[in-house]
Amino acid sequence: MKSAPLQSGKDMPDDAATNTIVKRSSSKSDAVTMRDVANLSGFSPATVSIVLNNAPLARYIAPTTKKKIEESARKLGYRPNAMARFLRSKRTNSVGVMFFDITDPFCTPILRGIENSLYQASYVPIFTDAHNQRNRFERYLEMVLDRHVEALIVVANWLFVDIHLLADFSKRNIPAATIGWELPGDTVSSVMVDNEGGGRLALEHLHKLGHRKIAFIRGPKTLIDSGPRWKGIQKFAHSVGFEIDQSLAMQLPEEFDPNSGFEGGFRLTEELLQRRRKFTALLAFDDLTALGAIRALTKAGVKVPEQCSVIGFDDVAMSALSAPSLTTVRQPLEAMGNLAVNIVMEGINASQEKRDWTITHHRVAPELVIRESTCAISFAASDD
Amino acid sequence: MKSAPLQSGKDMPDDAATNTIVKRSSSKSDAVTMRDVANLSGFSPATVSIVLNNAPLARYIAPTTKKKIEESARKLGYRPNAMARFLRSKRTNSVGVMFFDITDPFCTPILRGIENSLYQASYVPIFTDAHNQRNRFERYLEMVLDRHVEALIVVANWLFVDIHLLADFSKRNIPAATIGWELPGDTVSSVMVDNEGGGRLALEHLHKLGHRKIAFIRGPKTLIDSGPRWKGIQKFAHSVGFEIDQSLAMQLPEEFDPNSGFEGGFRLTEELLQRRRKFTALLAFDDLTALGAIRALTKAGVKVPEQCSVIGFDDVAMSALSAPSLTTVRQPLEAMGNLAVNIVMEGINASQEKRDWTITHHRVAPELVIRESTCAISFAASDD
DNA sequence: TTGTATGCGTTATCAA
DNA sequence: TTGATAACGCATACAA
Numbered sequence: 001m002k003s004a005p006l007q008s009g010k011d012m013p014d015d016a017a018t019n020t021i022v023k024r025s026s027s028k029s030d031a032v033t034m035r036d037v038a039n040l041s042g043f044s045p046a047t048v049s050i051v052l053n054n055a056p057l058a059r060y061i062a063p064t065t066k067k068k069i070e071e072s073a074r075k076l077g078y079r080p081n082a083m084a085r086f087l088r089s090k091r092t093n094s095v096g097v098m099f100f101d102i103t104d105p106f107c108t109p110i111l112r113g114i115e116n117s118l119y120q121a122s123y124v125p126i127f128t129d130a131h132n133q134r135n136r137f138e139r140y141l142e143m144v145l146d147r148h149v150e151a152l153i154v155v156a157n158w159l160f161v162d163i164h165l166l167a168d169f170s171k172r173n174i175p176a177a178t179i180g181w182e183l184p185g186d187t188v189s190s191v192m193v194d195n196e197g198g199g200r201l202a203l204e205h206l207h208k209l210g211h212r213k214i215a216f217i218r219g220p221k222t223l224i225d226s227g228p229r230w231k232g233i234q235k236f237a238h239s240v241g242f243e244i245d246q247s248l249a250m251q252l253p254e255e256f257d258p259n260s261g262f263e264g265g266f267r268l269t270e271e272l273l274q275r276r277r278k279f280t281a282l283l284a285f286d287d288l289t290a291l292g293a294i295r296a297l298t299k300a301g302v303k304v305p306e307q308c309s310v311i312g313f314d315d316v317a318m319s320a321l322s323a324p325s326l327t328t329v330r331q332p333l334e335a336m337g338n339l340a341v342n343i344v345m346e347g348i349n350a351s352q353e354k355r356d357w358t359i360t361h362h363r364v365a366p367e368l369v370i371r372e373s374t375c376a377i378s379f380a381a382s383d384d
Numbered sequence: 385m386k387s388a389p390l391q392s393g394k395d396m397p398d399d400a401a402t403n404t405i406v407k408r409s410s411s412k413s414d415a416v417t418m419r420d421v422a423n424l425s426g427f428s429p430a431t432v433s434i435v436l437n438n439a440p441l442a443r444y445i446a447p448t449t450k451k452k453i454e455e456s457a458r459k460l461g462y463r464p465n466a467m468a469r470f471l472r473s474k475r476t477n478s479v480g481v482m483f484f485d486i487t488d489p490f491c492t493p494i495l496r497g498i499e500n501s502l503y504q505a506s507y508v509p510i511f512t513d514a515h516n517q518r519n520r521f522e523r524y525l526e527m528v529l530d531r532h533v534e535a536l537i538v539v540a541n542w543l544f545v546d547i548h549l550l551a552d553f554s555k556r557n558i559p560a561a562t563i564g565w566e567l568p569g570d571t572v573s574s575v576m577v578d579n580e581g582g583g584r585l586a587l588e589h590l591h592k593l594g595h596r597k598i599a600f601i602r603g604p605k606t607l608i609d610s611g612p613r614w615k616g617i618q619k620f621a622h623s624v625g626f627e628i629d630q631s632l633a634m635q636l637p638e639e640f641d642p643n644s645g646f647e648g649g650f651r652l653t654e655e656l657l658q659r660r661r662k663f664t665a666l667l668a669f670d671d672l673t674a675l676g677a678i679r680a681l682t683k684a685g686v687k688v689p690e691q692c693s694v695i696g697f698d699d700v701a702m703s704a705l706s707a708p709s710l711t712t713v714r715q716p717l718e719a720m721g722n723l724a725v726n727i728v729m730e731g732i733n734a735s736q737e738k739r740d741w742t743i744t745h746h747r748v749a750p751e752l753v754i755r756e757s758t759c760a761i762s763f764a765a766s767d768d
Numbered sequence: 769t770t771g772t773a774t775g776c777g778t779t780a781t782c783a784a
Numbered sequence: 785t786t787g788a789t790a791a792c793g794c795a796t797a798c799a800a
Binding site for chain 1: 776779780
Binding site: 031079080081082083084086087092094097102103105108109111112115116119122124125126127128129131136140142143144145146147148172259262288291294295298317318321322323 | 415463464465466467468470471476478481486487489492493495496499500503506508509510511512513515520524526527528529530531532556643646672675678679682701702705706707
């Protein structure tokens with residue numbers, strides 16, 4: 001018994017057993033074409049096309065004719081050939097969907113949102129994943145361009161990509177939108193969470209709970225979210241006269257593995273703990289960082305939230321399931337995916353009707369989700 | 385200032401602000417075609433085609449000609465039109481990738497594996513997500529068929545789909561493979577983890593650690609994995625003369641939300657606890673169930689792993705990050721994705737060369753991953 | 769060694 | 785109310 005040849009990538013599993021082996025006869029039953037329908041129904045391909053597409057001219061086709069043609073099509077199981085159709089109509093009904101790293105838990109809900117809205121419009125996503133590599137991104141750009149996608153959606157959260165990469169798209173007037181990241185200028189629409197508002201929300205929450213000794217783990221500088229979130233934090237602090245203790249403010253290193261946030265949060269929190277400077281709350285850059293921080297705190301015998309509250313950002317799936325479940329600032333990820341699709345669809349329609357369309361930069365509102373990892377400060381915690 | 389029209393799905397975010405508004409001129413610069421290259425280089429389209437595709441006949445083309453053509457192509461930024469190419473060659477360089485529910489954490493690594501292998505082969509995935517709905521699945525099947533994908537990969541872990549749905553594919557000799565689920569018979573190849581072996585591995589681990597009072601949370605009956613895992617458990621139990629206490633064996637209800645496992649694990653464990661029958665270890669159907677169980681145990685004051693070991697199945701991303709981190713039976717998900725691509729690629733190649741190819745059912749080996757949620761039985765735990 | 773002609777399956781224009 | 789016919793961009797058989 002042989003198994004299918006594995007040109008073994010990095011880690012092929014032991015392909016223990018393979019059972020059935022069956023030859024397939026290559027009796028390829030050729031796909032049924034419009035011509036077939038025309039023949040069976042006794043009308044010309046042109047008429048068939050008009051009827052089946054419900055084209056404007058269909059108004060003038062005799063009902064009986066329509067019926068016959070539709071019947072024939074059904075009987076033969078006719079399905080139009082999307083590629084041939086494209087060649088005439090220039091419409092592929094597909095959009096390129098480019099992720100920078102799909103293993104980032106932040107991406108899954110966005111993908112769901114994009115897919116769902118696309119589906120409603122009878123479009124398919126051509127899915128690509130750059131693995132955080134620029135050349136891979138470029139290669140994929142070419143591939144989706146070759147396929148004449150009608151639009152492009154890029155999901156990323158850093159500044160990896162400059163305008164030049166997307167220049168081909170604007171040159172060809174292909175609508176594009178970015179999610180979680182935005183290109184300066186007016187070439188590409190974008191959808192981002194209001195990071196500054198989110199930062200404010202997070203600190204406000206801790207502050208209202210009575211926390212005054214607050215540690216911070218800031219995001220990597222290359223992430224576009226880092227700056228605004230910190231700014232929101234600062235602004236809120238200023239507005240209530242709260243002074244940020246810089247010695248309690250740590251910063252995540254530049255790392256592009258999406259799961260490195262956990263490790264980073266863990267490390268920095270341990271470091272924080274070693275400094276023996278008291279804090280009763282910790283505001284983390286994102287959920288994974290927060291989870292890592294909680295881990296470090298717990299390991300050091302600090303109870304969350306009783307002795308130290310922790311708040312994250314994003315609300316990835318994991319956050320609701322962790323112990324304690326995580327208080328966080330939620331990004332409406334799925335809705336952001338929907339929105340991005342709406343944006344490019346608007347562009348597609350406009351382009352179709354030879355209208356101009358607008359490039360817009362959207363900011364969606366984050367939402368505070370209060371779970372178990374934060375609580376009002378206790379006297380025990382504040383005192384000792 | 386207006387924002388792009390939102391035909392508001394269920395939960396559109398407050399689309400707070402939208403800044404820039406810029407009209408785009410519709411100066412669509414028409415794509416450059418082979419004809420253009422032919423004109424610029426002074427040769428015929430045929431020659432250009434031969435050269436650019438490095439067709440067999442390219443052997444006879446003068447080097448200087450080649451150079452000129454390639455130069456012209458580069459200068460014009462020529463890119464072949466994938467659709468037009470398809471119409472001749474019948475090759476779309478795309479494969480349909482159908483998930484049953486992408487929000488299942490089990491899916492992400494598989495998607496990564498599929499994408500990566502496809503990329504190596506210069507294929508693009510057409511991504512679809514059935515949301516666990518049969519009609520949606522059917523609709524998507526039609527859509528990918530219309531697009532003439534060269535192969536199909538279906539990721540699911542239950543028996544939702546019968547052979548008839550995939551009949552069109554075998555009829556047209558389109559290679560297909562399923563991951564995490566297998567169709568009886570010889571129409572579709574499949575990749576699955578060896579669930580029985582995995583079940584054995586899990587119980588063996590607990591048994592070796594000295595546990596004898598073991599609770600079980602079995603999977604929903606409709607999931608294809610449930611039966612074999614339980615069988616593996618039973619077989620191992622039998623082989624070492626260990627008797628499974630049926631009053632400690634719970635069963636997850638039928639539920640198709642992938643995150644319901646957590647809730648289910650939580651509930652059933654609470655129920656288990658209320659029965660006041662002692663157990664020192666718990667073997668859960670999958671990781672989410674295990675996480676739910678740990679949650680219930682912790683809540684009830686039972687320490688994991690000191691007082692109760694817990695083991696899961698799958699090794700989803702979350703499992704390494706939970707507290708305590710989860711001992712589990714790992715499915716090589718990414719590799720399974722790779723493997724599925726290799727399988728269908730083999731089919732594609734065979735089909736191309738008009739050879740027959742084989743349908744194979746693959747079983748990949750699971751791997752025990754020991755983390756913090758299990759430990760050797762302590763006397764304290766076994767006694768009281 | 770290169771060019772001409774044809775057809776892939778549609779749709780759109782025009783004529784009937 | 786319907787049918788020829790051409791064209792979309794490319795690849796191939798055949799001619800030159």
